[in-house]
Amino acid sequence: MDPERPDQKETKQLTGDEKPSAGLISKVRESGAALKERAVEEAKTYKDPQDTQLWKSIFRVSHDRSDPRNRSLAVLSNVFLHLHPAKINRDAVRYAFTWGMGGITFYLFIVLTFTGVLLMFYYHPTKADAFRDILYLEHDVPFGKLLRNMHRWAAHLMVITTWLHMFRVVLTGSYKRPREFNWCVGVVLLVLTLLLSFTGYLLPDDQLGFWAVTVGTNMARATPMLGSEGPFGVQLGMTPFNDVRFGLLGGSIVDANALLRSYIWHCIGIPLVASIFMAVHFWRIRKDGGISGPAPMVLESEMKAIKKK
Amino acid sequence: MARFSLSKGRLITLGVVIALVVLAVLTVHDWHQLWKISSAPDNVPIVAMLFLVPFFTWLGIKQARANDRLVEELEKDPKLAKTHHRKAEPWRPGWARDIHVWPYLVRIEFLAAVIVTVILFVWSITLNAPLEEPANPNLTMNPSKAPWYFLGLQEMLVYFDPWIAGVVMPSLIMVGLMVFPYVDSNPLGNGYYTIKQRRVALWMFCAGFLQWILLIVIGTFIRGPGWIWFWPGQTWDHNAVVYDRNRDLHDIVADMIGFTQLSSSWVLKMIFGAIVVGLFFVVGALFFHWLLTRGGLDRMDRSLPFWKRVWLWMKTPDPFEQKLLARTSLLQYATFQFFAITVLLAMPVKLILRLVFTIKYVWVTPWFNV
Numbered sequence: 228m229d230p231e232r233p234d235q236k237e238t239k240q241l242t243g244d245e246k247p248s249a250g251l252i253s254k255v256r257e258s259g260a261a262l263k264e265r266a267v268e269e270a271k272t273y274k275d276p277q278d279t280q281l282w283k284s285i286f287r288v289s290h291d292r293s294d295p296r297n298r299s300l301a302v303l304s305n306v307f308l309h310l311h312p313a314k315i316n317r318d319a320v321r322y323a324f325t326w327g328m329g330g331i332t333f334y335l336f337i338v339l340t341f342t343g344v345l346l347m348f349y350y351h352p353t354k355a356d357a358f359r360d361i362l363y364l365e366h367d368v369p370f371g372k373l374l375r376n377m378h379r380w381a382a383h384l385m386v387i388t389t390w391l392h393m394f395r396v397v398l399t400g401s402y403k404r405p406r407e408f409n410w411c412v413g414v415v416l417l418v419l420t421l422l423l424s425f426t427g428y429l430l431p432d433d434q435l436g437f438w439a440v441t442v443g444t445n446m447a448r449a450t451p452m453l454g455s456e457g458p459f460g461v462q463l464g465m466t467p468f469n470d471v472r473f474g475l476l477g478g479s480i481v482d483a484n485a486l487l488r489s490y491i492w493h494c495i496g497i498p499l500v501a502s503i504f505m506a507v508h509f510w511r512i513r514k515d516g517g518i519s520g521p522a523p524m525v526l527e528s529e530m531k532a533i534k535k536k
Numbered sequence: 537m538a539r540f541s542l543s544k545g546r547l548i549t550l551g552v553v554i555a556l557v558v559l560a561v562l563t564v565h566d567w568h569q570l571w572k573i574s575s576a577p578d579n580v581p582i583v584a585m586l587f588l589v590p591f592f593t594w595l596g597i598k599q600a601r602a603n604d605r606l607v608e609e610l611e612k613d614p615k616l617a618k619t620h621h622r623k624a625e626p627w628r629p630g631w632a633r634d635i636h637v638w639p640y641l642v643r644i645e646f647l648a649a650v651i652v653t654v655i656l657f658v659w660s661i662t663l664n665a666p667l668e669e670p671a672n673p674n675l676t677m678n679p680s681k682a683p684w685y686f687l688g689l690q691e692m693l694v695y696f697d698p699w700i701a702g703v704v705m706p707s708l709i710m711v712g713l714m715v716f717p718y719v720d721s722n723p724l725g726n727g728y729y730t731i732k733q734r735r736v737a738l739w740m741f742c743a744g745f746l747q748w749i750l751l752i753v754i755g756t757f758i759r760g761p762g763w764i765w766f767w768p769g770q771t772w773d774h775n776a777v778v779y780d781r782n783r784d785l786h787d788i789v790a791d792m793i794g795f796t797q798l799s800s801s802w803v804l805k806m807i808f809g810a811i812v813v814g815l816f817f818v819v820g821a822l823f824f825h826w827l828l829t830r831g832g833l834d835r836m837d838r839s840l841p842f843w844k845r846v847w848l849w850m851k852t853p854d855p856f857e858q859k860l861l862a863r864t865s866l867l868q869y870a871t872f873q874f875f876a877i878t879v880l881l882a883m884p885v886k887l888i889l890r891l892v893f894t895i896k897y898v899w900v901t902p903w904f905n906v
């Protein structure tokens with residue numbers, strides 16, 4: 228519906244044989260007025276954005292609140308929200324039950340991805356550049372300091388919220404049947420979260436990160452059988468140049484290769500794996516029947532005997 | 537809610553707490569040192585944990601208590617139990633069981649996101665991420681510390697050799713966490729806060745969680761240059777040296793009974809150590825077996841004096857916990873014992889052996905030491 232396009236009748240008039248000069252002005256005026264009237268008419272239909280073609284193409288359902296069906300559809304037909312069921316246990320939305328910890332952890336992961344990508348624009352994982360890039364971020368990049376701080380503190384916060392989330396799951400017994408497997412997925416996520424944080428620690432290439440990673444990877448040297456200083460390592464032919472620590476660092480000391488490896492693990496490897504596990508985690512929450520509670524309590528006297536297989 | 541009253545017990549607790557605080561304040565020599573450690577930007581998360589963990593523990597316990605009270609009421613009144621909606625949350629007959637995610641959940645998520653964002657902004661504006669000198673392999677940081685969340689492992693290095701502290705223990709903790717749901721055979725308490733119905737599982741998890749946090753706190757606040765133990769408020773002396781008095785257990789025993797071969801023959805040392813570790817497992821297993829069926833102190837008659845109640849508690853198993861134990865399969869039981877002894881018990885036992893009895897190794901072999 229293009230308001231500029233003249234309609235059939237006008238086209239005929241303008242392409243007629245007679246000389247247009249005589250009534251031209253009045254004709255233009257006339258069609259101008261008609262056009263205006265039409266524009267006003269059409270503009271009225273744009274008053275409600277929800278009635279436009281643009282809106283309807285994005286949001287497939289009406290958000291009219293009077294129809295409860297729409298509320299369900301609002302969730303089900305949205306790719307981000309359809310993670311949720313349409314309806315949930317009325318007590319599950321109480322803050323005191325889940326503390327929102329899992330959700331906050333996920334939100335922090337998103338914040339970290341966002342700020343992390345921005346940091347990547349300014350950071351080179353090389354011995355020559357890394358430290359200077361951090362200085363550059365802190366002193367020259369607009370909001371660079373804020374960006375770096377936010378990435379750092381969100382990472383620390385994510386470690387804390389992951390622990391608290393796990394703590395909540397234990398307190399409400401939510402790891403019990405049928406959610407045992409999702410608990411295990413959670414444990415993997417916990418380890419990945421810690422590793423994400425740890426691999427990031429080296430990236431500023433300062434004393435703090437260098438020595439933390441040195442201390443951390445020295446332990447790898449002592450891996451039984453796979454480390455050059457671990458039990459049975461020497462017997463199996465492990466040296467500082469072929470053991471598991473060498474594999475982690477890409478060398479026998481924490482240097483350029485270690486920086487590059489930790490950068491790749493930090494920015495690509497672990498986030499990718501963690502995203503997959505999160506997808507599984509969320510999918511399993513739904514498949515396991517949603518959030519575990521608050522469930523009606525079971526009494527001791529109602530404890531069923533164990534099923535014989 | 538009972539009104540707060542100053543009972544004798546509370547007064548004593550309050551007195552003890554105040555005395556401890558005063559004592560702690562008096563022993564601080566170097567406030568600057570204490571401030572420097574606790575305000576180091578990377579240590580702020582631990583300081584935050586010191587508040588967050590107690591807060592959320594309180595929040596959980598509060599709800600568990602409310603639920604436990606209701607359970608008790610319903611156990612006593614089977615008729616009420618039949619009709620009751622079985623939650624401590626309020627409920628009225630006309631209310632729907634479910635509510636719409638849009639808007640009731642989505643708006644909470646939105647609110648949470650906004651709050652977290654605001655917190656992050658404030659935190660990031662007020663506190664700068666640390667940046668030390670450029671990495672320099674020739675200039676060792678002293679102390680060189682892992683990031684705070686791994687300080688527990690680093691602190692474990694004091695008590696165990698690196699292959700245990702750095703590789704075996706973390707693996708055991710991970711696998712131990714993963715098997716947790718599979719060894720907990722208790723069907724009660726699925727999806728609601730309760731203490732009474734799940735005492736053992738809760739205590740076991742909390743023991744581990746607390747140990748982990750305690751080790752981190754020690755690693756952060758107490759370990760100074762040279763990884764030497766400095767009490768909070770003591771100045772970190774970079775020239776401090778500790779005279780290492782630690783000895784291996786077999787040497788101590790050899791001296792005690794005058795059997796010097798035990799100090800010299802590696803075969804004897806190995807056999808001795810294996811026996812000690814074996815004994816530790818047996819005693820540990822007996823301890824956990826005993827602990828599994830204890831139940832709560834509150835089931836004892838409150839009119840008895842405290843020590844008598846404790847004695848009775850130690851002597852008599854709790855019938856409910858016995859019932860739970862009976863549901864546990866042998867495999868579940870053995871798995872539980874293995875992780876309880878290796879993860880939950882070995883750590884504090886070795887800590888006490890090292891710090892209090894200055895014992896270095898209990899089992900020395902040519903290939904590894906424990």
Ligand code: HEM
Nearest residue numbers: 325327328329330332333393401410413414416417518519
């Ligand atoms: C990156 C880390 C993680 C993220 C983003 C995450 C996210 C979530 C979310 C959003 C929920 C929904 C309920 C809630 O918000 O509490 C949830 C539930 C759950 N999570 Fe996690 N989680 C993580 C780590 C863990 C860990 C470490 C564990 C346990 C070891 C775990 C075990 C569970 C279980 C068993 C549930 C179901 C709880 C129930 O039904 O009440 N998750 N998770």
